[in-house]
Amino acid sequence: MSLITTLARLEAVDSGCARAAATVRHRHLSDRPLVFVPLITAGEAGAPLGALVGTDRDAPRLLVVPQPRDRDLRFTFLAELADVILPYLDSYAQSVEAAERTETDPETGKRVKVETELCADAPQLIVPSRAGLDLVRLLGRSTRFRRTAEQDPEAPYPAPPRVPLLGRWLTHYGERARVPGSSLLLALTDLLSRHWATGQSGLEDQHLGALLAWIDPPAGTSGAEAARRAELARDAAGQLLCPPAGPATDPAFDNKLLAPAFERYDRARTALAAAEDPVEADERLAALTVAERAVRELVESRTRPTWDAVWRGLDLLWALPEGARVAERWTRDRWSFTGHRDRVLAGEPPQPRRDDAVTAANKLATREREQARLEAQEALDDPLEMAGRRLAGEAFAGEVTDVVMAYSEGRRPSPRPLVTVRTDDEPRLAERAKVFRSLGGRPQSAEFAGYADGGGLVLRILDKMGRGKEPEPGSVPEKGDRVCFTLFEHEQRGGAKLPDPEETPWTHGGPPGEPVAEAPDTVTEGDVL
């Protein structure tokens, strides 16, 4: 946590209201995101209870599993979910623009430009909380290997069509969400706490209701009071007034309301199965419908407040201006979406259960590079973020007090002007340390040449001055200019090329070989309850 964020949090505690932690929005927000508010069943990992999902804040689609332990009902839920999410994804897959990509030519081994297409925009999924991200991954993992009756007529419990495809997309989005700065799949609590500092801990910030209460308290109350009520207040029946954003539900709700509703549903179903004549069956079917509707209403009552809170949070975020470099990162998300669209179209198999050594190393390298890029870009986009870096001695801003022209030694002397910058910041500069400033969006580098006599830092500008003997106009700061230099680089170098997975060396177990089908877990008593 930077000193600026610590200060913002202290101010939030003091004033009882969240403080801005950013002056711009650091993540891309689609103008038509798909919001997904899922709930799961307590005690059974990955058993969905229901969800509100959709792109229209006034007309969410309610999906419910009236008996989460029934696998058929679970599949029905997933099929319905696929029917909402896949058309949304498809609607972005068609509209493309021409683009270029650098690829290694398999014959010559040279890097060549290839004409290709890039989706003009990408679909964006929003879940309320970080636990929602994990559930997206879990749903992806549990569905992408399922076989449909069409794929495998012999499979004992075929999945509905399109469910495996849903699993592949959820897996892709879940993995992409691990890349720093990506915006394909976002958790609203992460987004909000990135842009506002509250007077509570980071752990407490994961409660969407409490977080929103700090940021946007109801009139007449302080954020701290409102947050406390959002977290703890219960009605006369002992139910939370602000249900948790899920996917986990409140135990009081599970025990007092949900469990009896399940029981009534089970009884109605058993009764229907035991019906002996059509008249009796009709009556019992009506009773089952009533029982099912009761569960639906319960699920809606616990997801709808969260649904509304998510849109309220999105409104707050839409109101912030987008950071200058956000679009560039979103382009990478579009590449990611386009790439997966192409893999699906090409009929490639689903993502493997585990990454092989090379894929894992590549992913880690990408994420580390994106993390460094994100940190640099956020600082360049946002003076508040840069202030934190300046306080940490990783950047400095000041006024140019002197410019002396100088030249490099050698056959063709190039300009190496010496610029004196007076600053109140205390950068941690080592001798000949490299520093960078943004010049028309491109980094210009300089090296620290020492301290000036009258105070101030002397910097030797090294590049971006053109090819001539005289620097191009505007490429060297002038006396009186305000400048901001960073000690960190603005752009990240590409990492080393790793071997292909088939060339995995002996130190890492050699090539992974053909994937071997793993035996399914043996059926235990718990599986056939």
Add this chain to the structure above:
Amino acid sequence: MTTVDFEPGAAAARATDAILHDTLHGTERGVVVDSPPGAGKSTLVVRAALELAGAGRSLMVVAQTNAQVDDLVLRLAEKDPELPVGRLHSSDADAYDKALDALPHVRTSAKAADLAGLPVVLSTAAKWAHVTVDEPWQHAIVDEAYQMRSDALLAVAGLFERALFVGDPGQLDPFAIVGSEQWAGLSYDPSASAVSTLLAHNPGLPQHRLPVSWRLPASAAPLVSDAFYPFTPFRSGTGHGDRRLSFAVPSDGSGPDRVIDEAAGSGWGLLELPARHTPRTDPEAVRAVAAVVRRLLDRGGAAVSERSPDPVPLTAGRIAVGTAHRDQAAAVRAALADLGVSGVTVDTANRLQGREYDVTVVLHPLSGRPDATAFHLETGRLCVLASRHRHACVVVCRAGVTELLDDYPSTEPVQLGTLVKFPDGWEANHAVLAHLAEHRVTWRP
């Protein structure tokens, strides 16, 4: 001093011979050597390099930092000035130590092709990762292999047929700046150390251990061995009395002077400040560290060791200050500058790895903290800080760390399939503190 059953020089020589035999004549593709702090790892690398080159095997050497590579080149040239050596470097300015330019048989280049055919080529893992070859090197030596990440080894392992991996398992593990839990437990977890991946896939590789620390004095080796290497003990190459630290100016009775005398006499000193929760750059503790350094220099220290019969003056260059965080190091540097001290190395544990000084002054990682996080508890961090010295180590710490350790159990999630590292940071910290308590000087600045 020698004991009947253990003559350090002979034991070290036996270990080295076995390592060289396996490397030159063994059948396995790899050999792993664990080396405690100051056990002659670099000497071993240089010797193995010379023998492999002498046997006509093309050899590449992989180290982790440019400073390590340059140091190895200089050592190689010192041992065998006639051996043609290639130093592959990055295309940045100041990519390598300019001292290398003065060596006639060392060729430097940023392109691997320029160095083709030389018996030995050295570079960093990061640079090697960009090299492609048709014909792999017959042999590689990977230095500081425990500090190399598994993914870095993956990038270079295609360049060689066989390799000698040398490193210190007790020092800081490599780390990633983003979460890598999703691969925890996989044998090839890219954020794990190169050696753990290597051994997970090749459990049969011969593993050796250097048994003697030539750096640590007899006062420090048992503690470091017990606290950080309980299953692979080592001993010091010198005995009690082989090394002495004395000061011309007598103590003025202040806390820094008393702790300096304690450390000079026993090898360890703990300067304990009153218990208090402080910011990371605890101004009192930082000033106390600076005051100890100032007094070390002012009091005209002289070190006697097996290296020379005459006392060697304790100069700024032979003193280091170790901290956990970079901002702490910056604060100590500023405090030293205020006291007019220059030339003393002040750095974090990560950057002090592999370095050696006569006296170290350490700001304890847990000093003044309200919590004990995994970062501050990491065994390797404390091990690095407590094992850089040839004579004495002074630790500056606020009281109450023992209670802190007991109040905060480890809360890191348990990952299936990962190797649990023993001893854990909690235990190692307790072991070190228990020993330091015997050399405690309490001081209220």
